Amino acid sequence: MLTERQRAILQAVVENYIRSAEPVGSRTIARLTGLNLSPATIRNEMADLEAMGYLEQPHTSAGRIPSYKGYRYYVDHLLTPEAIDRAWVEALERRFYARSVAIEEALRKTAAILAELTHYAVVALGPEVFTARLVKLEFVPLDEARAVTVLVTDTGHVEHKVVELPQGLSAEDLAHLVERINAELKGAAISTLAPKIHRLLAQAMESNREALFRAERFFEALLHPREEARLIVDGTTEIIAQPEFRSVDRVRELLKLFEAEEPLFTVLRQVEDGVQVHIGLEDVLGLGSPLSLVTATLTVGEGQRTTIGIIGPPRMDYAKAIGLLSALSFIFDAWRERGLG
Amino acid sequence: MLTERQRAILQAVVENYIRSAEPVGSRTIARLTGLNLSPATIRNEMADLEAMGYLEQPHTSAGRIPSYKGYRYYVDHLLTPEAIDRAWVEALERRFYARSVAIEEALRKTAAILAELTHYAVVALGPEVFTARLVKLEFVPLDEARAVTVLVTDTGHVEHKVVELPQGLSAEDLAHLVERINAELKGAAISTLAPKIHRLLAQAMESNREALFRAERFFEALLHPREEARLIVDGTTEIIAQPEFRSVDRVRELLKLFEAEEPLFTVLRQVEDGVQVHIGLEDVLGLGSPLSLVTATLTVGEGQRTTIGIIGPPRMDYAKAIGLLSALSFIFDAWRERGLG
């Protein structure tokens, strides 16, 4: 659709705007591209690009900025992912290989590093507990009325809860039940645990229906490992330093978004595999101001995925974000293979 | 030192400024207090109060605002803590009594509620792991090379870590050692654990010095339960809505403070018992803009304290903050007694 020249101009506009955060005019483009064209010619082309919807003009006497369509075209056809910084990869690898570390910890560190590197915000889904497998369920009485239950998964994740002991069931009874659960259900996916425990309880306690009922309530409570969003967020101060957040209202809106967790959580859950660029998230997130997101899905265990994303203004450095996230999923693949081997 | 009238005027200025965030003038005071004095008289008194250092004038033709000294006098002599909202206390009590809950969880919820109620930020120290007592140490092998260790304390707190298995020591050996630790050290304070384990290991493995060395390294690693600041922060969006944070720079500064954790952590650690008001924290926190803090120390277990604080601009509603925190420590006392009984 676009001529070679138009593509060059579009690219120049996008990249310039990404760098400067200011609308870019024909003069700048004329100087910047190797096309050796006069500003007037560029102006004509830019008018065409605007008519086609790739560029926008904040007001008559300003330069052009890319529209979402323009960004999209840039991301899909013009951008070359930033070359991966070997030093960075090695630093990350050292961090992960050096010592064993639970996935959540790894994600947290990664998010912090990405935020520092990009100067954008980084969000990540906490590890999906449901698809992990049971390694051990622990039952630790604290006093007459309370106990701590601890659930350990094969990904090194630990889920714990203080629970009230059900009346009519002794701590010994419960410890016994937990023992049986461990013996029979080790290796089962957490998501399949509930019905299995159900069956097991029914089998073990068929004689005493009252106790069965109480035991079921007890295990049900502890097995609903908080569905609460486990959203990892970092780099808030970084993204706030971007010029688009010079207004306090926008900052407030962003912080609210991060605090609410839910909207971002659902977005991250629905992203497709691989590295994806989402331009203009404001409607899906219910925001008043535009936002972009570059996501990557990381495979962290057998059949377990998690998602990490870099959030910036639409004027974000997609090349860098894509480059970093590609490298990251590569590193995670290597880590996983080695970690499990 | 101050006459009754001066005290009344000072109080009126402080309370007005707290409400309006605008310098308050003589006219307003004349209308507001029941003193039935003309603005001119008030002006004379205010000039005196300024000379004594209780009030300040942003510029000649503006009203007065309290100085730190003025706030201090207000807090120490003039303020009446806000009456406690029974509904609030009951809501909190229900939350804590209703179901057993780990202290960290309780603190988090409390912080959220306080933030919503006050429209300021709330910070709290995570529970002090060191003074808690060991209930159980668990050792859960994940695969040939890694294991998860889980430490449960009497406060319902759980500390866990993925660790690498030391070469030359089998998982059985380690499980055995952990068993002995549990048998002999249950009830010991976490802070005293290290030397005790040391002795126990030496005793158990005197025959094999190489293995002893490795085991020591292993336990040492897992016993340093992250000294990382465990700072709970909530209400960022609330405090940001305060008029003093209309400038993005101040917002950024505040967010940096919350992210750094360390400065606030040390401040919270050093506060004295009871409800304390700290006016003007900027120097101790290394900030460019003023900030106040109202803290309360909460007793959460035998000999275990934690600190919670409400952060606001110096123009914060001290009466409300003090009222809420007093009520809170009362609730915690009741909770603790009941939780342990």
Next chain:
DNA sequence: AGTTAGCACTCGTTCCGTCCGAGTGCTAAC
């Protein structure tokens, strides 16, 4: 002696007009 009315003065805020510069679209010439 304490209180108050009156008044000149200060200073931040808002409003408005001007100027400037960056950038555009259009036309006509190359």
Next chain:
DNA sequence: GTTAGCACTCGGACGGAACGAGTGCTAACT
């Protein structure tokens, strides 16, 4: 198809005027 030239637009910075809230001081009042 490209470019020089030019009139035009519009936001931003600058500066002065008007305004208003508030002060300090003096002189009069109780």
